[in-house]
Amino acid sequence: MHQPLTGIKMVEVAQFTFTPAAGGVLTEWGAEVIKVEHAVRGDAQRGMVNHPRKGTFHPIMEHPNRGKRSIGLDLETAEGRAILDDLLRDADVFLTNFLPSARRRLHLEVEDIRKANADIIYVRGSAHGQRGEWAEKGGFDGSSFWCRMGAAWGVTPADSPRVLTMPGGAYGDSMGGMTIAGGIAAALYGRATTGEPSVVDVSLMSVGAWAFALDLSNADLTRGEREPVSINQMMASAPTNPTVGHFKTSDGRWINLTMIQGFRFFADLCRHLGLDELITDERFDTAEALMANAQAAGALISEAIAGRPFAYWREHLETLEGPWAPVQGPLEILDDPQMAANGYIRAFEDSEGVQRRLIANPVQFDEEPAPTRRGPQFAEHTDDLLREAGRSEEQILQLKIDGVVT
Structure with a gap:
């Protein structure tokens, strides 16, 4: 198996998920990653x-x-x-x-x-970047990525009594960890070709802004002309395409088109929904007519999908030409045949020899x-690692007695 980062060594002094997730990705690309944890508490996430x-x-x-x-080490x-x-x-x-x-x-x-x-490549993950008044402040993805950078605003309906969470x-x-991993890979290539080691920075804000970039750019383009419109408002106020949206099934589940x-896909969709008569209906027989009568077409599509249960549509739409998806929960995703077919979920043994599974990096x-391997137990x-760093057995024992290592 080709792992392009085989031979690369990384030392990580980080905790929680943002930033450490980058190290997890790199191990699956072949790198050796040493996780340095607090000698007593370990990673706070434990x-x-x-x-x-x-x-x-x-x-x-x-x-x-x-x-x-993992090594437990008192850096003080x-x-x-x-x-x-x-x-x-x-x-x-x-x-x-x-921080x-x-x-x-x-x-x-x-x-x-x-x-x-x-010659080491130096990589920092942060909440708010390395400059500005908030550079010294911490944050989590629920705050810095989701709320501050627009995702929460975009998915929360205007009449909602609460802000929708991640x-x-x-x-x-x-997502941030994956972004950092890509930055590290680019920095390694840059050092190999130029000899110069980079300083790499990725923040939850920068990842959030990138994820929300199209809406931010659109808002900047029309600043002063109109207020920004969220995706919820856009779907409700401009229904010009009846083949885009979420459609409820007879048992209360959802199908996305x-x-x-x-x-392009309207005729095929009609055939799958038992609405063949709409294909030649003059209200929908051209692209312009379909857009002009989108509300009427959408109502007929909704009515058809509402007439059958989710399981029926899950199977019946398999041959649908246009893009669609069942709205699935965690257990359905785990059992989705596409997950297994593409190796998106990987089996391995945990520290007790029990078979477990994790989602593979993308x-x-x-x-x-x-290949996916288990994470380390604290200071395992x-x-x-002390022997590899040149410490004798006597020195290792004394370091433990002194509380320097776990």
Whole structure:
């Protein structure tokens, strides 16, 4: 199996999901990733109790930390810092999401890390970027990515009594981690071709702005002419394409149609819905007529879909030519044949030898899904990593007695 980052070593001083998820992606691309955790507490996310566990398997930790090795290290001690420097000497990448105040206190700034390795690529994940009044402040994807950068505004109907939250846990974090991974890959290529190591920055704000970029650009273009319109308002106020929208089934489920070229797919859709007579109906027999009478066509499409249950449409629409999708929940997604066919969910053994599954990172090389390995238990590889850093058994024991390592 081709893993293009085989031979790359990364040292990660980061916690939670945004930023560590990048390291998880890189392990599946072949890199060795060493996760440096607090010597006593470990990654703060290990203590989160509102997420399911089965034995040692904790999805919120396994997802961003797959394939890594973990060392528990007190970076506030001289000995701990010396060990970190030893780990850095032959590393290609240093990755952190610590706040600027913590980076300064622990001497994890660019100039500090490059004292140990002048050629290392230095990568920072942050909430709000490295400049401006908010650079010193932390944030999570629910705040900095979802709410501040427009996604919450875009999906929350104007008459909603509450702001709609992210549809899933670590939603923005996972996208952000993937973005960081791409930045690291580009920086590695840049160093290989120019000899210059980059400083790479990705923030939850920058990822959120990129995800919302089209709406932001549109708003900027029409600034002063009209107020920005959310996707909810747009769908409600400009129904010119009856083949785009969410349609309710007889049992209260939903089918999505996203046929941007509505007239191109209209006849085929009518045949699948048992509405053959609409194909030659003069209200809908040209693209212009269909747009002009979109409301009437949409009502007929809605009525047809409402006449059958979700399971019927899930099977019956398989041969539909235009883009569509069943609106699925987690269990249906896990059992979706396309997930298995493409290797989008991967099996592996957890630390207790139990078969588990995780969602694969979305990039594949040479038409083959990357292998997925479990995440490390807290400080699981401390002794091995200390030996690799040149510490003797006696030194390792003393470091544990002194509280420098876990």
